[in-house]
Amino acid sequence: MSPRRWAAAALVSAAALAGCSSWQPGSPTVTVFAAASLKSIFTELGALFERENPGTAVVFSFAGSSDLVAQLAQGAAADVLATADSRTMATAVDAGLVSGAPVDFAGNVLTIVTTPGNPQGITGFADLAAPGVQVVVCAPQVPCGAATERIEQASGITLAPVSEESGVNDVLGKVTSGQADAGLVYVTDARAAGHRVQTVPFTEAESAVNTYPIGVLAESANQLDARRFVDLVTGSQGQKALAAAGFTAP
Numbered sequence: 001m002s003p004r005r006w007a008a009a010a011l012v013s014a015a016a017l018a019g020c021s022s023w024q025p026g027s028p029t030v031t032v033f034a035a036a037s038l039k040s041i042f043t044e045l046g047a048l049f050e051r052e053n054p055g056t057a058v059v060f061s062f063a064g065s066s067d068l069v070a071q072l073a074q075g076a077a078a079d080v081l082a083t084a085d086s087r088t089m090a091t092a093v094d095a096g097l098v099s100g101a102p103v104d105f106a107g108n109v110l111t112i113v114t115t116p117g118n119p120q121g122i123t124g125f126a127d128l129a130a131p132g133v134q135v136v137v138c139a140p141q142v143p144c145g146a147a148t149e150r151i152e153q154a155s156g157i158t159l160a161p162v163s164e165e166s167g168v169n170d171v172l173g174k175v176t177s178g179q180a181d182a183g184l185v186y187v188t189d190a191r192a193a194g195h196r197v198q199t200v201p202f203t204e205a206e207s208a209v210n211t212y213p214i215g216v217l218a219e220s221a222n223q224l225d226a227r228r229f230v231d232l233v234t235g236s237q238g239q240k241a242l243a244a245a246g247f248t249a250p
Contacts, residue, residue, distance in 0.1 A: 030225045031059045031077065033068040035084035035143065035212070036167035037108065037186045041245040042082070042233075048241075049232055056225055064142035064167040065089075072097050072217065079226035082214040082233070084108070084186075085143035089213040099223070102215035104250035105234045106242050108186045109209050110147055112200035113175050113193065120181045125202040128182055129157050136171050136180040139164040143210050144171070148184050150208035157204075172197070186210075188246040211250050 030049070034042050039062045046058035061068070061076075065083035069092045072078060081098065082105075083089045089102050114122055120133050128135045137159065138145035145164065152158055162180060165171045171183040176196045190199045214233055216226040232238050239249070 028056045028222055028225055029059050030056065030079050030222055030229050031061070032080040032082065032229065033061050033063075033072065033076075033078045033217075034080075034082040035065045035068070036062050036169045037084055037144070037189055038062065038082055038212070039169065040192050041188070041242055041247070044245075045229075045232060045238055045241060048237065049229055052232075053225065053228065058229065062169075064138075066091075066141045066143075067166060069095075069097070077219070077221070078217055079220040079222050080214065080229055081217055082212060083143065084212055085146065085210045086213055087146065088143060089215065092215075097218055098215040099218040099220070100216065102213035103230065103234050104211050104213050105238070106212040107209055107248035107250055108188055108212065108246075109205045109248075110144065110151065110184045111187045111190050111205060112182055112202060113172065113185055113190050113197040114182045114200060115175060115178060116195065116198055118198045118200065122182055122200050124200070125151065125155060125204045126157050128184075129159055134162045134179075134181045135159055136163045136165060136174040136183045137161045138168060138171055138184070139166055142166060144168050144184065144186065147208040147210055151204050154207040155204045191246045209248075212247075 049058050065088040069088055073095055081092055092098050112122060137148045140146060140149055168185045168189045171185050172189055172193055174180040175183040214230055216230060220226045
């Protein structure tokens, strides 16, 4: 590993593990770069991995998939990459960042979320383009934004969002804080938000199903545990947990 990558790994691990009583300096870690929409389920799977591999800690960095790939290309150190679409993973593969072939492990679709009570009376995708409706979406360069664009193209309906965010968590935050009437997020994020939002499914979402791939990074300093984490996600335990969180099979 280059000095820059080693230093980055040390900083990430030290910050993330400072409060971990079961981890000791020198013990193995697995650093996972994962799409923002995976935060809840991967945190759960990380805890399971640590229970099944005592002494090994899982460190996460969650962000928009394109941001994660850009960080890796600039020298950030990590062991595993999981993105929210195949296009972004292909960028990482083409850049030589991934070791071997990534594996598809889940699928997801967008849904509409509104503030509780749905005061604008939104019933479908077309309503998001109505005058006076403040809608927020993901930026086009991240998978949830690319999916939004595919839905616009398929439906012939063009939105005029008040803002474009770098990840679904930011979109969700705009809606739950009352800064927007509605937003487009993944079904799994809407489910995790619970009573903080009202969900409005729409049929056009099926025209833009996102497939999530995962892979071990070429410059991983812990290839063995990285592959074990990938095996957990793609194996029966991981697939059961993903399904319970609302993800579909890849």
